[in-house]
Structures are given as structure tokens and as C-alpha cells.
Amino acid sequence: MGIEVSQLISALKGDIVRSNLFRVEFNFPSFLDTLTDQKTTSVLIRSTSLPESNLETIDVHLLGRIIPFASENKFPDAKFTILNDANFTYYKLFNLWQEGINNTLTNTSTVSKLQDYTADARIYILSRNTDKPNILVRKLYSIYPISISPVQLSAEMSNSDSTFDVTFKIVGGIDRVNNDVI
Numbered sequence: 001m002g003i004e005v006s007q008l009i010s011a012l013k014g015d016i017v018r019s020n021l022f023r024v025e026f027n028f029p030s031f032l033d034t035l036t037d038q039k040t041t042s043v044l045i046r047s048t049s050l051p052e053s054n055l056e057t058i059d060v061h062l063l064g065r066i067i068p069f070a071s072e073n074k075f076p077d078a079k080f081t082i083l084n085d086a087n088f089t090y091y092k093l094f095n096l097w098q099e100g101i102n103n104t105l106t107n108t109s110t111v112s113k114l115q116d117y118t119a120d121a122r123i124y125i126l127s128r129n130t131d132k133p134n135i136l137v138r139k140l141y142s143i144y145p146i147s148i149s150p151v152q153l154s155a156e157m158s159n160s161d162s163t164f165d166v167t168f169k170i171v172g173g174i175d176r177v178n179n180d181v182i
Helices: 005-011 089-101
Strands: 022-027 040-043 045-047 054-062 065-074 078-083 119-126 134-148 163-176
Touching: 022 045, 078 089, 089 134
Parallel strands: none
Antiparallel strands: 022 040, 022 119, 045 078, 054 065, 078 163, 119 134, 134 163
């Protein structure tokens, strides 16, 4: 006995999530306030993913057996592919953020504490339904850029957009916002 399409559609709660309907907002650290007027901004992102969450385990030896107990969550680095604008605004801003953490020429920092150079980001999964625009919101706490890729330049790439990748270390974790239900 097969399943009918109508049964499959009725089993879905709402709409199918579209992978191209998302938005990312970055809060920038306060030391960048003197360099830019952007404290929180939506950035033009070509691609990213909801960061993975790994629950670490600790093996406990008890009466000849190994029992794995849950430990802490570990979050791998988050990577964002960002579209360049004509002024390289975000490319410059993320580089200034990284330079503030450790200046490559002087090997000095403009900030001394972790909370001074980390900031938060939010990933919004959007709906096609305008009544409920956000399906899911994830907040990445205490992140900072650890890698900024080069901007590829090529005479052969005449019809492609200019992008660069920024990889962030997630220090504080990931959380749901507004009690979103998964």
C-alpha cells in the first residue's frame, strides 16, 4: 500500500523550508564604533549553514564497563560566504575587526578582554508566509573572525559576483531566540 501525495502534504506542518530564504545580522564589537557607524547590520550573505552542535562524552569506567556520560557542547567554527559591495564595506569591516584583535604590523591589540573583541550574530530562516516572517532564529554568542579568505580576482570571471569567506570562532555557544520550536 503506497502513500498518497495528499497524505504526505497533510503530514507536513506548514510549508517546506527554502534554503535560499535566510538573513544574517552581525553585532560588531564596541571598539569598532570609532571606525564605523554600523553597530548591528544585515550582511549580504551568499551562503552559510546553521552551525553544528556536538555533545562531548566522558567515558567512566565502572565495574569493568565503560559508560559514556554526556559532557559539554562543542561548536565547530561558523563560515559565512559574503557578497562584496562596490566599496568593499564588509571586507574592510571584518579586516578591521581582526586587526583590532591582533594588528599584523605591530603585533599589538586594541582590546585586552575577550568580551571586548567578541560579538553576536543571528541567523534568521525566513518563511514565504508574511504573517510569520521568521521560521527559526539562531543566535551565535561571543564570536570573532579567525579567518578571512582572499577576494578572488580573475579576468575569466566576468559574470560572477565577488565574494569572500569569513570563518568565526564560536566561544559562547548557540541558542534559540524567542522560544522557537524546532
